[in-house]
Amino acid sequence: QRPKNFPPGPPPLPILGNLLNFSLDNPMRDLERLRKCYGNVYSLFIGPKPAVVIDGVQAMKEAMMSKAADFAGRPEYLPKHHMPISMPVVGMVLADYGLSWKEHRRFALMTLRNFGLGKQSMGGNTVCTCSNIICQVLFGTLYGYNDEFIKVVVQCFKENSKIANGPWAMLRNIQHFATESSSEIQFKSLIRCQQEIDHMLEMKTQITYDDRHNMPYMQTVIHEIQRIANTAPLSVFHSTTKDTELMGYFLPKKQLKGTLVIQNLNSVLNEEGQWKFPHEFKPENFLNDQGEFVKPKAFVPFSAGSRMCLGETHTAGYLQKL
Numbered sequence: 001q002r003p004k005n006f007p008p009g010p011p012p013l014p015i016l017g018n019l020l021n022f023s024l025d026n027p028m029r030d031l032e033r034l035r036k037c038y039g040n041v042y043s044l045f046i047g048p049k050p051a052v053v054i055d056g057v058q059a060m061k062e063a064m065m066s067k068a069a070d071f072a073g074r075p076e077y078l079p080k081h082h083m084p085i086s087m088p089v090v091g092m093v094l095a096d097y098g099l100s101w102k103e104h105r106r107f108a109l110m111t112l113r114n115f116g117l118g119k120q121s122m123g124g125n126t127v128c129t130c131s132n133i134i135c136q137v138l139f140g141t142l143y144g145y146n147d148e149f150i151k152v153v154v155q156c157f158k159e160n161s162k163i164a165n166g167p168w169a170m171l172r173n174i175q176h177f178a179t180e181s182s183s184e185i186q187f188k189s190l191i192r193c194q195q196e197i198d199h200m201l202e203m204k205t206q207i208t209y210d211d212r213h214n215m216p217y218m219q220t221v222i223h224e225i226q227r228i229a230n231t232a233p234l235s236v237f238h239s240t241t242k243d244t245e246l247m248g249y250f251l252p253k254k255q256l257k258g259t260l261v262i263q264n265l266n267s268v269l270n271e272e273g274q275w276k277f278p279h280e281f282k283p284e285n286f287l288n289d290q291g292e293f294v295k296p297k298a299f300v301p302f303s304a305g306s307r308m309c310l311g312e313t314h315t316a317g318y319l320q321k322l
């Protein structure tokens with residue numbers, strides 16, 4: 001039974017809730033269908049538990065920015081107590097809203113920033129140390145500095161990136177780009193990126209992270225790939241921390257032990273009215289009329305607000321807002 005003035009949604013079945021409303025092959029398409037039927041804020045039953053789905057920039061902004069503290073919880077039943085033995089402690093990702101999470105987040109942000117996250121390229125031991133800290137932040141496990149496990153993990157990542165960036169892989173990627181839909185645009189984008197790289201390499205021997213400011217087209221392509229790739233389409237589930245309202249609907253805390261909140265980041269990354277070409281791969285989505293790189297407010301692959309991803313380099317700005 002939906003509480004009074006709760007967001008509308010499809011009628012649930014006993015025990016199963018709305019599970020049969022979703023197909024296994026493409027549940028994102030079913031969410032889009034429900035959005036068209038019920039609007040940008042609607043509810044579903046995952047088994048017996050009600051959940052609220054948030055679509056589009058406007059609803060997401062109200063929940064994650066204007067009412068950040070009300071929506072910053074994590075659901076109780078996320079599988080934090082069923083982690084493998086190597087992750088016995090709850091990391092920050094699944095930690096519920098509270099003092100402990102705040103302190104961990106503040107500390108992690110400062111540590112990552114002091115290590116130069118997003119400022120400089122890192123190498124050698126720094127990579128090992130950072131990977132180790134990321135393991136602790138994410139999974140709650142810190143390895144010793146000479147631990148063989150973390151050394152092997154870093155070595156595997158290095159080998160993988162060599163393979164992924166090697167000449168054969170590049171050829172394969174170009175072939176993939178060239179044969180997928182809107183292949184011509186993608187192929188032209190790659191050629192233009194290569195020209196930008198070649199131009200930079202005329203002036204110096206190696207390109208670093210800082211050079212991105214002089215490579216606007218490269219930036220647009222990377223961002224457009226991330227928009228289309230949609231790495232975490234439903235983000236990490238949130239939960240309300242108190243009775244609150246969203247777009248005129250009432251979301252009770254007490255009655256439901258915190259309402260489960262699902263952000264549909266996919267709906268924002270493809271929202272009509274927010275993008276010049278919402279449903280196509282076009283780097284122009286990130287170019288203004290002067291041909292400069294701009295990041296539209298609907299670019300939210302890392303989510304937004306107080307629980308926004310720590311890997312996003314601009315997250316540091318939220319340090320003061322916790």
Ligand code: HEM
Nearest residue numbers: 092093134231232235236301302303304307308309310311
């Ligand atoms: C392309 C790569 C990545 C994507 C798309 C991504 C996306 C996300 C998303 C959508 C969330 C959930 C935010 C929310 O609950 O509203 C998240 C949380 C998080 N991410 Fe990432 N992430 C990426 C890489 C990283 C990296 C490299 C780190 C390590 C520095 C990281 C650390 C975290 C942490 C600690 C959280 C939990 C924050 C909290 O609960 O307060 N992520 N990420």
